Amino acid sequence: MLRSMLVRSASPVKQGLLLRGYASESIPNRKVVILGAAGGIGQPLSLLMKLNPLVSSLSLFDLANTPGVAADVAHINTRSQVSGFMGDDNLGKALEGADLVIIPAGVPRKPGMTRDDLFNINAGIVKNLSIAIAKYCPHALVNMISNPVNSTVPIAAEVFKKAGTYDEKKLFGVTTLDVVRAKTFYAGKANVPVAEVNVPVVGGHAGITILPLFSQASPQANLSDDLIKALTKRTQDGGTEVVEAKAGKGSATLSMAYAGALFADACLRGLNGVPDVVECSFVQSTITDLPFFASKVRLGKNGVEEVLDLGTLSDFEKEGLEAFKAELKSSIEKGVKFANQ
Numbered sequence: 001m002l003r004s005m006l007v008r009s010a011s012p013v014k015q016g017l018l019l020r021g022y023a024s025e026s027i028p029n030r031k032v033v034i035l036g037a038a039g040g041i042g043q044p045l046s047l048l049m050k051l052n053p054l055v056s057s058l059s060l061f062d063l064a065n066t067p068g069v070a071a072d073v074a075h076i077n078t079r080s081q082v083s084g085f086m087g088d089d090n091l092g093k094a095l096e097g098a099d100l101v102i103i104p105a106g107v108p109r110k111p112g113m114t115r116d117d118l119f120n121i122n123a124g125i126v127k128n129l130s131i132a133i134a135k136y137c138p139h140a141l142v143n144m145i146s147n148p149v150n151s152t153v154p155i156a157a158e159v160f161k162k163a164g165t166y167d168e169k170k171l172f173g174v175t176t177l178d179v180v181r182a183k184t185f186y187a188g189k190a191n192v193p194v195a196e197v198n199v200p201v202v203g204g205h206a207g208i209t210i211l212p213l214f215s216q217a218s219p220q221a222n223l224s225d226d227l228i229k230a231l232t233k234r235t236q237d238g239g240t241e242v243v244e245a246k247a248g249k250g251s252a253t254l255s256m257a258y259a260g261a262l263f264a265d266a267c268l269r270g271l272n273g274v275p276d277v278v279e280c281s282f283v284q285s286t287i288t289d290l291p292f293f294a295s296k297v298r299l300g301k302n303g304v305e306e307v308l309d310l311g312t313l314s315d316f317e318k319e320g321l322e323a324f325k326a327e328l329k330s331s332i333e334k335g336v337k338f339a340n341q
């Protein structure tokens with residue numbers, strides 16, 4: 001996918017000819033908005049979205065510093081027109097006409113914190129941004145990156161319900177970084193080319209709620225139970241590994257920008273009618289008894305086309321699933337309660 005994002009030509013038609021899944025020369029116009037665009041994730045994500053030939057308009061919003069980021073990114077000779085918007089007074093202008101809104105706005109963790117410790121600050125930020133989305137671009141797809149994802153997605157859903165704009169097919173918690181990590185760690189231990197690896201990651205996006213399904217990994221490798229346990233733990237703790245390594249200077253930004261760009265690209269391909277676009281995401285779901293759940297999702301012209309079921313789980317994975325259900329349920333309820341206060 002990144003190969004298609006990095007095509008050298010600035011001509012959309014020429015780029016379109018090189019794009020996987022596109023039969024005709026015309027690529028639809030798509031406006032992508034990044035809320036929190038001047039932040040640690042926001043800046044590299046802005047760069048990666050500027051490289052994506054599916055984007056015709058890139059709107060960068062933050063409370064401060066967006067003019068500089070926008071001016072910088074705008075000089076790159078790719079298809080999209082870039083605009084920068086700063087401050088809440090300009091949020092509406094940033095959002096109008098959006099096809100896809102990506103939200104990495106909010107504070108990151110410091111060592112010793114859980115993602116839930118971010119709730120007190122980020123819940124309010126996400127609530128306000130969701131109110132604006134409901135008002136200015138109610139039909140846009142929303143990719144929620146801000147943590148705790150297990151609560152911020154339900155917050156956005158409740159805000160949209162209150163505004164009468166909720167479409168469960170259009171709201172996504174971005175869990176792609178868990179998949180990216182699971183693929184990287186698995187490839188290292190299974191000794192297979194990382195580019196060929198697929199690993200579904202289900203559940204949620206915090207600690208034990210992150211459940212990589214290595215029993216369904218491809219290519220298959222004969223890994224011991226102990227190794228599977230260790231890989232599972234490393235995937236669950238991947239965010240903390242980065243938080244500790246950054247020692248107070250934030251959490252994953254570059255790998256998250258990569259993962260966010262991958263997921264946004266999948267959403268855009270789905271919107272554009274490219275068939276068989278499947279990614280894991282935290283969405284409204286009926287595949288378990290929890291109202292939101294991350295699993296493989298087929299993306300289409302209206303967002304979620306199908307939430308795929310979990311498939312066959314190993315005993316270890318079944319135990320993992322049961323072990324986190326109560327935590328995920330309570331994080332979801334916390335978000336719902338906050339939004340309705």
Ligand SMILES: NC(=O)C1=CN([C@@H]2O[C@H](COP(=O)(O)OP(=O)(O)OC[C@H]3O[C@@H](n4cnc5c(N)ncnc54)[C@H](O)[C@@H]3O)[C@@H](O)[C@H]2O)C=CC1
Pocket residue numbers: 035036037038039040041042061062063064104105106107108109118122125128129144145146147148149174175176177178205250251252253256
């Ligand atoms: N879903 C995932 O897999 C991941 C999620 N994250 C989460 O992403 C969020 C952002 O992380 P970083 O970019 O590292 O943080 P950061 O602090 O570097 O950047 C956040 C940006 O959001 C902006 N912001 C704050 N309130 C805003 C508002 N009301 N409207 C618009 N912009 C606003 C800030 O000005 C700042 O530029 C955190 O909550 C972090 O936990 C981080 C990594 C992975």
Ligand SMILES: O=C([O-])CC(=O)C(=O)O
Pocket residue numbers: 108109115147177238239240242243251252
């Ligand atoms: O760990 C964090 O706080 C950021 C995050 O969600 C991740 O890197 O997966």
